[in-house]
Amino acid sequence: MDRRAESLTAPERRFACTQCGACCNRAPELELGEAGALADMFVLRLMLRIYSLPRSLGDYVSDLPRELASAEFYERKRLLGQFAAASWPAKVQRGSQVVEYSQYLSLSVLPLDLGTGSCPALEGDSCSIYARRPLSCRSVPLHYSRPAAAAVRDLDAFTSTPGFRCDTGPHAPLVIASDIVDPAMLAARTEAVAQAQADARWKAAIVKAMKAGEHGLPTPREVETNAAMGVLTASMLGAWRVAEATRLIKPAEAERLLAAQCLLIERETQRDGLSANALATMREMHREYSAALAEQPTAVRGD
Numbered sequence: 001m002d003r004r005a006e007s008l009t010a011p012e013r014r015f016a017c018t019q020c021g022a023c024c025n026r027a028p029e030l031e032l033g034e035a036g037a038l039a040d041m042f043v044l045r046l047m048l049r050i051y052s053l054p055r056s057l058g059d060y061v062s063d064l065p066r067e068l069a070s071a072e073f074y075e076r077k078r079l080l081g082q083f084a085a086a087s088w089p090a091k092v093q094r095g096s097q098v099v100e101y102s103q104y105l106s107l108s109v110l111p112l113d114l115g116t117g118s119c120p121a122l123e124g125d126s127c128s129i130y131a132r133r134p135l136s137c138r139s140v141p142l143h144y145s146r147p148a149a150a151a152v153r154d155l156d157a158f159t160s161t162p163g164f165r166c167d168t169g170p171h172a173p174l175v176i177a178s179d180i181v182d183p184a185m186l187a188a189r190t191e192a193v194a195q196a197q198a199d200a201r202w203k204a205a206i207v208k209a210m211k212a213g214e215h216g217l218p219t220p221r222e223v224e225t226n227a228a229m230g231v232l233t234a235s236m237l238g239a240w241r242v243a244e245a246t247r248l249i250k251p252a253e254a255e256r257l258l259a260a261q262c263l264l265i266e267r268e269t270q271r272d273g274l275s276a277n278a279l280a281t282m283r284e285m286h287r288e289y290s291a292a293l294a295e296q297p298t299a300v301r302g303d
């Protein structure tokens with residue numbers, strides 16, 4: 001076994017956050033159901049992404065040693081099944097070979113990157129919403145959607161990022177001992193799966209609306225076409241309209257969300273150091289949300 005493989009299978013890692021703030025360099029990704037409670041903090045965008053995984057372990061490519069790669073494959077399959085909104089088969093040409101894949105459509109929320117180089121919730125080096133920070137922040141440095149089998153590799157990659165001042169010394173708490181053992185990280189992982197289950201009906205309704213071309217949502221084909229170019233984001237209006245139409249939220253809640261986003265955008269457009277792209281997107285969102293609010297029979301903004 002080479003030295004890297006040996007290091008990856010070494011069973012223990014220690015970690016403590018020194019609250020240097022370096023990894024809070026942009027707003028975090030949220031599960032769909034988390035976004036409503038943070039509509040006063042983040043300019044929310046629906047994120048649509050495709051993940052691909054070979055159907056068979058024999059076609060799976062990993063940089064992990066063989067037994068870990070196998071565990072990683074099966075765990076990825078399970079996690080994608082738990083978090084994805086939909087999946088379908090696909091065939092991919094790999095050299096002279098055609099490989100069968102499963103494609104998974106992921107629906108989550110990615111707050112708009114304001115281009116300032118830091119999360120809008122970061123004040124100095126501290127998180128101003130620490131008690132209600134999202135699950136992805138609570139599971140740092142081991143994101144809950146990543147296989148535990150790859151935890152050592154992922155933790156090493158995270159803590160060796162230039163500028164990150166995480167404590168991995170002998171006095172830091174043990175977070176990996178063959179498996180993840182840190183109670184807070186384990187709790188965030190369990191809660192994230194529960195959140196994905198709670199969001200399942202909403203995600204299924206969004207997929208149905210996407211297939212029908214309703215509520216201004218992109219079609220699954222558009223997401224697939226865009227996959228090679230990166231992440232596709234869209235306004236949250238379509239997702240909230242679907243939630244309203246399927247009675248997952250009441251009209252008053254949809255109004256509250258739109259009004260909260262309008263107020264936030266009015267505040268955030270005054271921020272220094274915004275990128276031109278962020279400013280243009282926020283102005284467009286404000287126009288769209290204001291028009292939607294004006295159409296509501298009982299607008300809550302009072303204007």
Ligand code: SF4
Binds near residue numbers: 026123129133
């Ligand atoms: S929400 Fe808080 S912990 Fe999460 S990235 Fe922002 S500042 Fe950091």
Ligand code: SF4
Binds near residue numbers: 167
């Ligand atoms: S880079 Fe490490 S020490 Fe700094 S805030 Fe992030 S987790 Fe904490």
